[in-house]
Amino acid sequence: MIVDGGGVVRGGRVPLVRVAYIAAMILKIARVAALAAVLGLAGCANATPSTPPGDSADARRALEGSLGGVRAGNYTFTRTGGGQSEGAVHLPGSSLIAQGHGPSVLRTGSGFYLRYRIHGDGYASWAKLYQKHAGDADAKQRAELARVRRVMAVLDGTHWVRADEKRLTAAAAEEDLSGLERMPPVPTAEKPDVTGATELVTAAVTARRDGDTVTGTLDATKVDAELGVFANDPYYFYGPRASAMPYRARLDAQGRLTELTVEVPGQLEAPASQPPAGFPSDAPTAPADPPVVITITRYGETPEQPVPKGVTDLDPGAYEMLTNDVD
Numbered sequence: 001m002i003v004d005g006g007g008v009v010r011g012g013r014v015p016l017v018r019v020a021y022i023a024a025m026i027l028k029i030a031r032v033a034a035l036a037a038v039l040g041l042a043g044c045a046n047a048t049p050s051t052p053p054g055d056s057a058d059a060r061r062a063l064e065g066s067l068g069g070v071r072a073g074n075y076t077f078t079r080t081g082g083g084q085s086e087g088a089v090h091l092p093g094s095s096l097i098a099q100g101h102g103p104s105v106l107r108t109g110s111g112f113y114l115r116y117r118i119h120g121d122g123y124a125s126w127a128k129l130y131q132k133h134a135g136d137a138d139a140k141q142r143a144e145l146a147r148v149r150r151v152m153a154v155l156d157g158t159h160w161v162r163a164d165e166k167r168l169t170a171a172a173a174e175e176d177l178s179g180l181e182r183m184p185p186v187p188t189a190e191k192p193d194v195t196g197a198t199e200l201v202t203a204a205v206t207a208r209r210d211g212d213t214v215t216g217t218l219d220a221t222k223v224d225a226e227l228g229v230f231a232n233d234p235y236y237f238y239g240p241r242a243s244a245m246p247y248r249a250r251l252d253a254q255g256r257l258t259e260l261t262v263e264v265p266g267q268l269e270a271p272a273s274q275p276p277a278g279f280p281s282d283a284p285t286a287p288a289d290p291p292v293v294i295t296i297t298r299y300g301e302t303p304e305q306p307v308p309k310g311v312t313d314l315d316p317g318a319y320e321m322l323t324n325d326v327d
Contacts, residue, residue: 056216059207063214063249067201069256069299073192076298081264081290083228087194089187093304097184097194099228103168105184108305112165114314117157118325120179127152151318160308164319171322179325182228195294196229197260200247214249218262229292230264241265241285257296264289 069075073091084100094108098115106113119126130152134145154161172180185194203223206216220234220242234242242265250259266285 056207059209059214059216060204062209062251062255063201063204063207065255066214066249066251066257067193067198069254070193070195070197070296072300073187073189074298074300074302075195075296076302077195077294077296079195079229079292079294081262081292082230083182085184085228087184088298088302088305089192089194090302090304091187091189091192095187095194096305099182099184102182103180103184106160106305106308107165107186108307111307112163112168113160113308113311114163114168115157115160116155116180116322118152118155118179118321120325123152123156147315147317148321151315151321154312154314155318155322160311161314162311163314167319168322171319171325174323178323180322182226185227195296196223196227196292197257197294197296199223199227199229200260200262200292200294201249201257204247205244212251212253214251216247217244218247219243220245220262232267237267238265238285239268256299259296260292260294262292264291 073089076088078086085097087095087097089095094106096104096106096108098104101120102116104115106115117123127149130145130148134142137145153159168180169183171178172183174181185191187194200218200223203218203220204216205219207214208216220230220238223229223234225233225235234245238245245265246263248259248261249257252258266288268285
């Protein structure tokens with residue numbers, strides 16, 4: 001056997017030493033490759049995954065940031081479903097909040113104005129009752145009935161009257177008797193949002209962003225029932241479904257909230273008398289309630305509201321009537 005200088009075998013077998021050397025090199029290479037593969041897999045397992053484009057952190061920042069326009073205290077809004085209302089806020093000069101059911105109030109300058117249908121759905125019945133007893137009344141009673149008719153003439157849901165806000169608030173506190181029990185909230189520099197959007201956004205449980213839309217679920221039991229966003233207290237009327245109501249928020253090009261929709265489930269056929277977690281998720285319910293939809297427009301462009309034309313002062317005797325304002 002002859003081996004030339006380059007290690008090429010000529011006319012013979014490869015020596016055993018050479019075979020052993022080559023085998024050792026192959027084994028070493030295989031071990032290094034195997035180790036690299038193991039380390040690579042471990043690295044993949046321990047690496048922080050890349051952030052997806054619609055992760056919840058990004059969505060939550062966008063959702064919370066969308067309230068900046070409302071917090072500036074100049075906007076126009078409507079809210080349908082649940083407690084219906086609409087309004088125009090121009091802080092610090094004025095605010096108008098008109099409710100579909102209940103009192104509407106206007107604050108402009110130092111004046112406070114009320115538009116309200118006393119006795120609500122019972123307005124016509126009470127008017128007939130007063131008329132019925134007018135014929136049998138003595139002089140004092142006739143004078144009182146005449147005053148009542150004057151009050152009802154302006155508290156008919158269409159006229160604005162100048163009122164004493166403190167006395168109205170006191171009348172509203174008699175919630176077992178007064179239909180004023182749900183007075184509209186007062187926008188202030190500290191709490192400029194009277195739409196309910198801030199409460200709903202704060203109650204968000206999950207959030208995912210897709211362009212100018214954020215979707216997820218919210219816990220309606222965290223929303224103050226006194227705000228009237230929902231028709232009833234979610235805690236008692238929707239059971240466990242109240243903790244996971246789907247919502248959709250739409251933002252404008254500046255990232256401001258323009259529309260917030262909350263899908264409201266059907267009410268429990270047997271309203272809750274214990275925490276919602278105590279009810280099965282498939283508890284019988286009525287058909288779904290209409291969604292709550294809050295629309296906000298005219299950021300920074302909402303003007304101050306003028307004093308209503310033809311406004312009159314509310315008769316002082318009306319406050320007692322409002323305290324006992326029952327349907």
